[in-house]
Amino acid sequence: MSFDDLHKATARALTSAVDEICEEFKIDGDDLKTLTEYFIESMEQGLKPLEDGESEETSKGLPMIPSFVTGKPNGTEKGTLLAADLGGTNFRVCSVNLKGDHTFSMEQTKSRIPDELLEDDSVTSSELFGYLARRTVLFMKKFHPEFFKEPGAESQKPLKMGFTFSYPIDQKSLASGSLIRWTKGFKIKDTIGKDVVKLYQEELNSHGLGMINVVALTNDTVGTFLSHCYSSGTADSLSSGEISEPVIGCIFGTGTNGCYMEKIENITKLPQEAREGLLNEGKTHMVINTEWGSFDNELKYLPTSKYDVDIDQKLSSNPGFHLFEKRVSGMFLGELLRNMLVDLHERGLMLNQYRTYNQLPHRLRTPFELSSEVLSHIEIDDSTGLRETELSLLQSLRLPTTPTERIEIQKMVRAISRRSAYLAAVPIAAILIKTNALNKRYHGEVEIGCDGSVVEYYPGFRSMVRHALSLSPIGSDGERKVHLRIAKDGSGAGAALCALVA
Ligand code: BGC
DSSP states (O other): OOHHHHHHHHHHHHHHHHHHHHHHTOOOHHHHHHHHHHHHHHHHHHHSOOOTTOOTTTOSSOOOEEOOOOSOOOSOOEEEEEEEEEOSSEEEEEEEEEESSSOEEEEEEEEEOOHHHHHOTTOOHHHHHHHHHHHHHHHHHHHOTHHHHSTTGGGSOOEEEEEEEOSOEEEEETTEEEEOOOOTTOOOGGGBTSBHHHHHHHHHHHTTOTTEEEEEEEOHHHHHHHHHHHHSSOHHHHHTTOOOEEEEEEEESSSEEEEEEEEGGGOTTSOHHHHHHHHHTTOOEEEEEOOGGGTTTTOSSSOOOHHHHHIIIIIOSSTTSOTTHHHHSHHHHHHHHHHHHHHHHHTTSSOTTSOSGGGSOGGGGSTTOSOHHHHHHHHTOOSGGGHHHHHHHHHHHOOOOOHHHHHHHHHHHHHHHHHHHHHHHHHHHHHHHHTTGGGTSGGGOEEEEEESHHHHHSTTHHHHHHHHHHHSTTHHHHHHTEEEEEOTTHHHHHHHHHHHHO
């Protein structure tokens, strides 16, 4: 075979291998129906108490964590409160001024969580929470210096703070909850089972910030939902005829998750006394943090390729858990592509200028090095010879590629993002069906408050979610009533709203 023939044969083999991968990543209307039905079943199961012999680890239901938030803000709430927010990538401290007219202003400092806190499993809770306290000191010195200058300032009225902690917790009250397990890369073992409000408060106290009182613990989805409720229903939107109801708060970013309001009588996992107490106080609903990243951990219906298995088992910090998140969220999109590239190289189908795995560029061999941002450039590249893709891969991974390889890489990127967006539609459709939200009000228009880098920046993500919604059991009639609204940085304002009612 001539060199040219050999080249063509390899290109053909690559195309057929990539087509096979893309085929495996397809999700159709039937899959969406099955997944949505199973999602509803898993929500219902998760609202019930654990059965005998069942644990959080083995339960087939979703975690469905009661948030102890029983009302929606209406936009008239007023006050200045502090908020701290530990997310997947950043830690933010803010002072939020709720103006009582659906608007708020915010002063904030944001820092990237240092890699050693994320990567090193010998790190202790006190190192992490000590870091959070030190960042809080810096924020207070910058925006509230009066507390450090005025003698006796420490004895002033305590400052209320809401703490957004976006990991699965076993929430016992509005102001306490213990960590069930880390997600999004954290590995600190000794935090598991501990009350994270206590850990943070203790470090604040020992860093001279005893005047801060952490009065509410919330999740980023709950924060997004509350801040979206607070901001919506403005005079402007009402006069333009908008009468949509905020129904879901969700995050599609480094991780993914969502929350909605459930009837208290359905949350049978709450002790009967607590449920009756709330009902007697006239409360009817409570926000439930579904922790939908954990959907179908037993892999009954989730599509699963060998790349999903490898990422979960060999590369993730929580194997066997959050398997839905590992197919949907930003942290894993680039990792899926990286695994595909390495596999196709090992099969001799691409990047053949490198003879062995060890010769591949170091960055291509490094787990989680390829970010979803790079995929977002490749997704929409229409330049001649996919030149943008070439530059993106050179810049991010130091990886040279041929035009033929780039065509195949773009196909894989689109398959990964499409599967992510189609799966993202499942919990949305399921919650809309379970709560009957599309039939409740005149026209039944609903708003979904969304935050996170993927839903906000990934090109086409929202329209792919919409397309999947129209194929899902809510159909195109349902899809037309859904408004996906970006509720940017909602978790800070949401934490402040929680602290206000605490
Ligand atoms: C966490 C959730 C969080 C979501 C989005 C997931 O990994 O388990 O608690 O809401 O990420 O940040």
